[in-house]
Structure formats: C-alpha cells, structure tokens
Amino acid sequence: MVQQHNSLQKQLLVDTLELCPGIADVNSGIKKVLIVFDDVNESSQLASLLGKNDQFGSGSRIIVTTRDKHVLNALGVDGFYKPSRLNNVQSLQLLSIHAFRIIFPPEDYVSISKKIVSVTFGIPLALEVIGSFLSDKVLWIDTLKKLKNIPDFEVQKKLSISYEALNYEQQQIFLDIACFFVGMDKTYVSYMWDGCDYNPEKEINVLCLMSLVKIGDDNLLRMHHQLRDLGREIVRQESFKNPGYRSRLWNHKEALDILEGRRGTEKVEALSLHFELRPERKPRFTSGK
Template sequence: MDLPPHDFVDISRQIMTKTGGLPLALEVIGTSLYGKSKKFWKDTLQKLELVPNQEVFNKLKISYDMLEPHQREIFLDIACFFIGEDRLDLCYIWKASNYFPMRELLVLTRMSLIKITKYDGLRMHDQLRDLGREIVQREDINFPGKCSRLWEPKIAFDVVQMKEGTDKVIALRLTRLCKNTSFTSEEFSKLPNLRYLELECKNLVGDFKNLLSKLTWLSWSNCPSELNTTNLCLEKLAVLKLSGINITEDWVGWGSCLMSENLKVIEINSKSGLKRTPDFSKCLNLKRLVIRQSTNLLVLDGSLSKLEHLKHLEIISNGFSKRDDCDLCPVSFVFGSLKSLSNLQIRGMHLRELHHSIGGMTHLKYLSLDDCSLLRTLPDSIENLKMLRRMSFKGTPIKKLPNTIGKLGSLLELWLDRTKIKKITCFY
C-alpha cells in the first residue's frame, strides 16, 4: 500500500477531507500529486478549499487544469467520441494534428483520467466523461455552433441544418437521424475546421471543392449508393470506416475517400459483399486494413501488393456461400510484397492455398486462417516466420502440419480446433 511521505501526512488528510471522500476524485487528484513538491500539494489544497464539497465537477476539473493544451484536447476527444475506440487508430488522427499521442496518453493514464484495456481500447469513468462533455458545453452554453465538439446527433443536426456552424467546431456526430435528408456543401462551408465526422445514411449534395479539407476521421454507416457531390477530395483523411449494403466494388465514393497519402486505417463492412477490393494505389502509407463482409468470395486487387507499410490485414466473412469454383486471389502476389505485416487474419474465405511467399513476411506475429474450408495444406516456408507468436487454423480441413513448424522458436499458441489433425509430432 502506497503511503505519502511522513511530512505529507497532515496535508494528505486535509486533501482527502476536501474531496469529500469521493473515490474517483481521490484517485484522480492523488495520482496528479504523485512525485510532486510539498508546495504543489499545498497549492492543490488551496484550490480544493475554494470548491464546495458537493461540486464533483470542480474537484475533478482541478486535474484537467493541470494538463497541457494537447493533453486537454485528447481528453475531450475521448470523453465526447472515443470511449471504446482502438488506441492505435486514434493515434493516427492525433498525429495528423501534430500531437504526440503516445506521450499524451501516458500522462492521461498516469493521472487516472483514462484507462487502456489489454486489447488497446480506451476507457473512461462516467464522471470523467461527464466532466469532459460539461467542459465542452460551457464553451458556449447558448450557442452550440460555437462549441468544439457536438456528440449529441440532434444538436449537431440542428447546427448543420440551420447553418449555425462556426470555425470552432472540430467534431460532429450525425447519426440516428431522419434518413430522408441530405447535407449540402453550403452547410459544411460553415465548418472549415472539421476533423472528425460520423455519418449515417445521409447523402452529401453540392460542390465540395476546398470543403472538409481538414477531415482526418470519417465514419459512415449505411452509405448511400450514389453521392450527389462534385470535387469531394478528402486529402487529409487518416481513418476511414465504411459500412452498409451499398459498399460494393463499384461504389462511387471510392475515388474521393481513397486518395489520401495520410490514410492509415481502412475498415470496410460490406453487408452485400465485395467481389473485388478497391484500388489502394493512392494510399500507400496504409497501416491497417479490415474487410468484413457477408460472402466468402473476394478477389484481392493487385494494388494491395503496393502497401509496403501495412501491418494489420484482416479479411473476415460472415457468410455461408458454398461455391467452390472461386478463390481468394492473387494471394501469392500480395504476400510476396507485404514485408511489414505483423498480423494476418483471413477467416471464412475461399482460400485454397497459402502460398510459399508467406515465408517472406518475417515480421509476422499473428497468423489466423480460421474457417477457410478449402485450405488443406501449409507451405514449408512457414519456418521462416521466426517472430510468429500465435497461429490458428480452427475449422480448416488441414490434416498435417509441416515438419518445419518445429523451427518456430517464438511460437506460444497454436490453435487447431475442428481440424483433421489427429496427432502432433514435435520436430526439432
């Protein structure tokens, strides 16, 4: 149990009394005092003495006020939009704003303002979430269009539709609204500094030249099949998340969305099923690509082989197509070029062969080919994956592992549930 230094005991008791014994306030303020001078402790006590005991907001805000400007911005982003989101995805958009997210997140964690799960998700106590949102609302109580973040869809919708947006607004959530309306270029012209946008169903209408020029995150669910826009150019986009029945290989929005050299994350959830992946040749700095769809038939566009910086590739089928005359291809061509890949997951797809070129993916740490019902053998070149820590072939008809698998010195987990392997021989 950590205790304060002997000469800090009295002041620590006073601080505990002034927080009203509120566990969260004690945790947040206590961690912010760790390692600080006695004068800093006294200054903090003085601030608490100015705050009535019942005002939780002002007690917690003391720790917020200790943050540097970029740390405050990240704290507010998480409180308003990003609870539960993946830490690495968010780091890309914060880097695009010239922040140093790894450092800032470490500070927020040490001050108990956020928590990071073992799966890299961001968590925040409800009271701290409410603190962040209250801070944003107080930016202008009477005029939401002058607040930096609008997370309540109805308020955001009214601001956009009434053309009351200002250059103060940097983030909008426009979901769970009437499906029959569209947003115009004139409405978005009032929002020149928008960097986060969450849409659902809505279409975009008009000439978007020089609009959304600072957008780094676009999440669009139930995208429309047609876009009624011209000159939509998302050059600063870092994270793109698309879903819906209209996301096909011919979707008209690909050209506008896949033109950013800054694009680091793409997540596609196609409910109708892509037949072929789109052209990725303009987003060569992509780090993470996730495709989830309802069919297990997919052709990989050759441009995928150009993604030399790709670290995470995930292709998941939730469908049950029984056709066996199609393959996931050209996998061999793709594998030979993805030298930076550390995580490869292909699940439920029509994959007949794992090409020997996979041996060139020497940074691979996690390989999963679960439920690929046509995959029967593995290449000997798998022995070259010296950094591989976890491998899974659950639900495949594989009968035998290559003799070279014993050379995988870093392997910690091997999953073979529902395969045809009856015996594992150790090879050294």
C-alpha cells in the same frame, strides 16, 4: 429507436448463445445467466433489451448501474445498493496508493495528506485523480487551497483541478475522448491526433498516469462517466446557448440541426453523426482539426 433497440436485443441474445455453445437457438434451452448493464440512463433501454422476464433461467442475476434512481423505479426493481463513501482510513490509503504507490504516505506527507482527504469527502474518483496528480510535491499546498474553496457536492470542480494542469495537447485529447472516443480503439483514434501534429502516445500516457483515462486490455479507451461529463461540460461552456460556437458536437440531433440550419461556425472542429435508419453502420465522425 425501436429498430435500434431490437438490434441491441438481438446482439445480446447472440452473445449469450456464443457463451453457451450447447444451445442452438433461444428456444432450445433457458440458462442461468449473469448480465451487467453499466451507466444506464433510460428505463426504455433495459425494457427493450430484456423483453419478457421468463427468457432467463431461474437464479439469473441482472445488475444495473445508473446515476438515476428513477430508472430502477420505472422497472420495478425491488432492491438496490448505493455505494457509501470511503472513511478517512480508506481515503488516506487510496490517496497514498495513487500519489506514492504505497499504502500509507511518507512521514513528511502524512499531515497534508490527511488535510487533502478531509476536503475530498471520501469520493473514490476524486481521491484517485487528485492522488495521481499530486505526484509533484510542489502542487500539494496549492491544490489543498483550491480544494478547500470547492463545496462537497461539486465533484466536477474538484476533478477539473487535474484538467487545468494539462498542457494544450493533453487537454484537446482529453476533450476528444470525452466527447467521442470512449470505447474506441486507441490505435485507430491516434491516427487523427497524429494528423493534428500531436504526440498521442506520449500525451495519452500522461492522461493514464493522472487517472483521467484508462486503456483496457482490448486497447479500448476508457473514461469514468464523471470525467466524461466533465469534458463535455467544458465544451458546453464554450457557448452554453449556441452549439454552433462549440469546438465539438457529440450529440447527433444538435450536430444535424447545426448542419441543416447552416448555423455552424469555424469554431466547430469535430462532430459526430449517427443515422438510426442504418443501424449496421458505425457512427460517422468528422474532424475539422
């Protein structure tokens, strides 16, 4: 793990130097920088990457996003911002933008739109995903009934309504992305789905229209961390206690334990392995589909 962190720190410094071509090496000048670390779940990751505080110039800003406040406490962060939920007006606008592509719902949809807003509790991701899903008029009343039965804090269950509306191929591609392919080139990964006789171009387009997946300008697959967690939880529930009976194994340790213990079953369709002793190699992905 130390070797991996050192490699990441080196890459961070190299990238910084490339952005500041006037600096030949780390010690020849200290610049003011802005660095963003997204979705950090371990304080040791940041400690290894950042090293000493004096390696960045005065006025530098380091922004960290995390779902675990303890990560910030462990680093001695003296200030943090917790995004507030949207109010009813903002929620209605966001829902309308994704459902109708306009800032306010059509007159015959205003009433039910407000009811949808009242049970999504100002959660932007839920409003975006559900709004995109509700492009079909017949789904509105049924979706409202389902949302009313889901408690405020169970965001994943609210999001799962959209997942359940996908066809089989769309669900499989969604789960593959959630477990393995966030941050990977869409073109490269599509070769595998082509081999499964899926229609990746069409199905990924549907996932994008439903705001379940995004494609960056760099053609990389993107997915909100709560949607990624939803996909992985769906796979985990296939066999909560025995990973060898799950369709996908994305955790290196679990996959390696299954292979070494010969406890895998025919239910395992794909697994990912990453060997930290060879950090220059990309994670190895094996599909049994």
